[in-house]
Amino acid sequence: MLLELKDISKTFSDRAGGKVKAVDGVSLCITAQESCAIVGESGCGKTTLARIAMGLVRPDAGKILFEGQPVWGDRKREQNFRLKVRMVFQDPFASLDPRYSVRAILDEALHLQGRISRDERKVKMAAVLEAVALPADILSRYPHEFSGGERQRLAIARALMTDPALLILDEAVSSLDVIVQKEVLDCLAGLQSAKQLTYLFITHNLAAARRITRKIIVMRSGKIINVTGANDL
Numbered sequence: 001m002l003l004e005l006k007d008i009s010k011t012f013s014d015r016a017g018g019k020v021k022a023v024d025g026v027s028l029c030i031t032a033q034e035s036c037a038i039v040g041e042s043g044c045g046k047t048t049l050a051r052i053a054m055g056l057v058r059p060d061a062g063k064i065l066f067e068g069q070p071v072w073g074d075r076k077r078e079q080n081f082r083l084k085v086r087m088v089f090q091d092p093f094a095s096l097d098p099r100y101s102v103r104a105i106l107d108e109a110l111h112l113q114g115r116i117s118r119d120e121r122k123v124k125m126a127a128v129l130e131a132v133a134l135p136a137d138i139l140s141r142y143p144h145e146f147s148g149g150e151r152q153r154l155a156i157a158r159a160l161m162t163d164p165a166l167l168i169l170d171e172a173v174s175s176l177d178v179i180v181q182k183e184v185l186d187c188l189a190g191l192q193s194a195k196q197l198t199y200l201f202i203t204h205n206l207a208a209a210r211r212i213t214r215k216i217i218v219m220r221s222g223k224i225i226n227v228t229g230a231n232d233l
Contacts, residue, residue: 001068002032002198003053003085003166008062010048022048023059024222030198032165035213037201045222050170050202054087086159090171092151096143102154103139109161128157131194132187149180153187160191166198173208185211 010023023045030036038046051057053064055071055078064071071081089095096105106125110116116124126136132153143151152172159167169188173181185208191197201212209216218226 001029002034002066003030003200004028004063004065004068005049005053006063006065008049008052008059008064010045010052010057010059021222023052026062026219026222026224028217028224030166030200033192033196033198034215035192035199035201036215036217037203037209037213038217038219039203039206039209040219041204044219046202046219047170049219050087050168050200053200054085054168055081056087083162084165085168086162086164086166087168087170088152088155088159088172090174092148092155092175093143095155096151096158098143101140101142105143105154105158106139106161109158124161128160131160131191132157147180148176149184152176152184156184156187156191160195164197166200168200168202170202171204172201174203174205181208182211188212 004027006027008023008026009021011019011021014020026045026049028036038049040046048057052059055064066077066081066085069077071077100108103125106128107121110121110124125139129136129138134150134153134157138146143154146154155172156167167188173184176184188199189212192199199212201209203209206216214229216228217224218228
């Protein structure tokens with residue numbers, strides 16, 4: 001099992017001082033090279049669960065296991081987790097620093113892997129850009145010079161720089177028009193086959209979920225209410 005979430009719960013305070021249970025006793029397992037989607041309406045808890053799975057939010061209760069081992073409490077395991085589990089966010093323009101060139105954006109991700117020679121960096125950057133169908137001569141350009149679909153491909157390229165096992169895609173195509181959505185989803189499908197990736201796809205769009213996976217987890221009010229194949233919905 002690649003990633004296991006066991007009895008995960010997370011509560012937030014609302015503006016009125018009350019408590020909102022965003023995730024309520026959720027458990028799920030993702031095997032290596034599997035794709036699964038979490039779908040549900042806004043506010044159902046799917047993004048909070050994704051951020052917990054990524055390690056960006058600590059749960060109030062429950063356990064996160066990666067490759068059978070607890071994520072937290074051991075420095076080496078935490079470092080390995082941050083290399084092997086990467087996230088692609090909904091808005092690529094907001095998640096890419098506008099002050100950074102493409103070279104700097106990709107290079108920043110490589111710092112997680114420690115010291116790498118200049119030649120190795122150059123080869124790695126060219127490889128990930130080719131993998132997401134972006135030309136290698138864009139390294140000196142900046143995020144504002146690209147279309148929305150190209151920026152999302154760049155965000156995916158950045159995630160690939162650490163050779164991850166799992167990509168968590170949080171509404172990664174929801175801000176794109178239908179044609180560009182299809183292009184990005186086709187790109188992701190090709191990457192999964194080529195790089196043996198595992199995907200956790202967060203979306204409110206069932207049609208998009210059906211394009212990426214047959215395993216769909218439905219959330220409502222912080223709980224998983226159904227797990228099914230895409231064609232069963």
